[in-house]
Amino acid sequence: MSRDASKYTADAGWLSPHPSPHRPRFTLPPGAVDAHCHVFGPGDEFPYAPERKYTPTDAPKDALFALRDHLGFERNVIVQGTCHGADNRALTDALRASEGRARGIATVRRDVTDEQLKDLHDAGVRGVRFNFVKRLVDVTPPEVLLEIARRIEPLGWHVVVYFEAQELPELEPFFAKLPTTVVVDHMGRPDLRQPVDGPDFSRFVELLRRHPHIWSKVSGAERLSNEGPPGYRDFVPFARRIVDAFPDRVLWGTDWPHPNLKSHMPDDGDLVDLIPHFAVTPELQRRLLVDNPMRLYWNAKPYADIPGTTVFDSDMSRKGYHLNMFCMSLMKAANRERFKANERAYLDEWPMTEEQKRGVLARDYNGMISLGGNIYFLAKIFATDGKSFQHAAALMTGMAQEDYAKMMLSGGRKYEPGRKGGA
Numbered sequence: 001m002s003r004d005a006s007k008y009t010a011d012a013g014w015l016s017p018h019p020s021p022h023r024p025r026f027t028l029p030p031g032a033v034d035a036h037c038h039v040f041g042p043g044d045e046f047p048y049a050p051e052r053k054y055t056p057t058d059a060p061k062d063a064l065f066a067l068r069d070h071l072g073f074e075r076n077v078i079v080q081g082t083c084h085g086a087d088n089r090a091l092t093d094a095l096r097a098s099e100g101r102a103r104g105i106a107t108v109r110r111d112v113t114d115e116q117l118k119d120l121h122d123a124g125v126r127g128v129r130f131n132f133v134k135r136l137v138d139v140t141p142p143e144v145l146l147e148i149a150r151r152i153e154p155l156g157w158h159v160v161v162y163f164e165a166q167e168l169p170e171l172e173p174f175f176a177k178l179p180t181t182v183v184v185d186h187m188g189r190p191d192l193r194q195p196v197d198g199p200d201f202s203r204f205v206e207l208l209r210r211h212p213h214i215w216s217k218v219s220g221a222e223r224l225s226n227e228g229p230p231g232y233r234d235f236v237p238f239a240r241r242i243v244d245a246f247p248d249r250v251l252w253g254t255d256w257p258h259p260n261l262k263s264h265m266p267d268d269g270d271l272v273d274l275i276p277h278f279a280v281t282p283e284l285q286r287r288l289l290v291d292n293p294m295r296l297y298w299n300a301k302p303y304a305d306i307p308g309t310t311v312f313d314s315d316m317s318r319k320g321y322h323l324n325m326f327c328m329s330l331m332k333a334a335n336r337e338r339f340k341a342n343e344r345a346y347l348d349e350w351p352m353t354e355e356q357k358r359g360v361l362a363r364d365y366n367g368m369i370s371l372g373g374n375i376y377f378l379a380k381i382f383a384t385d386g387k388s389f390q391h392a393a394a395l396m397t398g399m400a401q402e403d404y405a406k407m408m409l410s411g412g413r414k415y416e417p418g419r420k421g422g423a
Contacts, residue, residue, distance in 0.1 A: 008043035010057045015265040017257040024272035028072045029286045033293035035077040036253025039094045049085030059257035061094035076102040095124035103297040132163040142174045153179045164189045186220030196237040215249040222266035230270040239278035247287050320372020326350045327377035
């Protein structure tokens with residue numbers, strides 16, 4: 001597509017990204033995620049939306065990824081800029097180019113199709129953004145936004161909301177209704193001239209306290225601070241209050257390339273160096289920068305590295321739903337007889353995966369657990385086979401039942417340094 005040069009001239013006074021941010025003095029924890037940043041254009045390849053309320057300078061994916069590496073981040077979460085409207089092509093192009101190191105937050109309209117949502121998911125999108133800042137967008141009616149939220153819930157996506165502090169009382173009932181995780185951009189843009197324990201910011205803290213599905217980004221120091229760079233000291237107590245109170249529901253991002261800033265263009269190295277002032281321990285820093293974004297965007301569990309353990313959480317429950325319902329059906333004698341008469345035919349009545357069905361036929365209990373089987377439900381299979389729980393446990397540990405019984409009677413398996421797996 002040819003570019004009309006005048007069409008994409010940046011707004012007067014628009015500030016381009018800092019040309020040479022310094023390398024942070026603060027060493028980021030391994031696997032750190034910049035969980036709020038953007039790509040804009042290039043306009044000749046990904047045109048800006050006709051209805052946009054600002055025109056930026058181009059901020060393409062290559063520049064973002066170079067900044068990622070320069071600052072020491074491993075991954076990005078890229079948020080669709082309002083200048084692109086609901087045309088997510090620049091976003092998805094960046095996600096695909098990241099080779100799995102980026103996830104995205106899209107903007108979609110009410111008429112988005114299931115096929116389009118699937119394409120966005122396949123590209124790496126994991127949420128949608130609802131913007132309530134009237135100077136940036138024409139606000140969509142809440143009933144339409146709620147409809148969109150219900151559409152994306154089955155995908156495991158969440159909603160990101162952007163609003164200004166004075167709008168919170170009006171918006172809270174709507175946020176409470178949303179069926180997904182909700183992530184608030186920039187702590188709801190508090191007025192940092194007010195006391196950190198004053199009524200305005202306390203209202204935001206209470207929002208998080210009352211609604212455990214709501215998270216907050218503790219970003220935007222360069223956007224909110226009245227004191228300014230390099231220290232942004234008035235930002236620190238607000239961010240620290242949120243991090244200390246809700247360590248498992250906070251995220252942080254650079255907000256590169258810092259759209260619509262008028263006062264100054266920040267050095268992103270300064271923003272990274274601010275982190276240990278409000279996330280003051282290595283544990284809080286790891287949760288903020290690694291555990292929380294990995295859990296939300298890459299479905300990574302902080303307990304996934306426990307040797308020999310599969311945790312039956314909500315994701316596993318969803319994954320193994322039909323397998324577990326098949327197991328529960330065996331509580332009825334008639335169903336047990338049908339299953340024993342023709343196991344494959346009975347299994348084919350259930351919308352399980354082929355891998356789950358093979359696990360049942362092979363009585364591979366460890367395999368079934370990894371596919372979402374809950375041991376409470378799986379017990380119905382070995383009861384149908386006339387086997388005891390002890391027999392099944394021996395199978396899962398690779399031991400003869402007699403040896404397993406002796407081991408348990410003698411106090412359980414002895415600790416062996418370096419051994420992985422097993423009970």
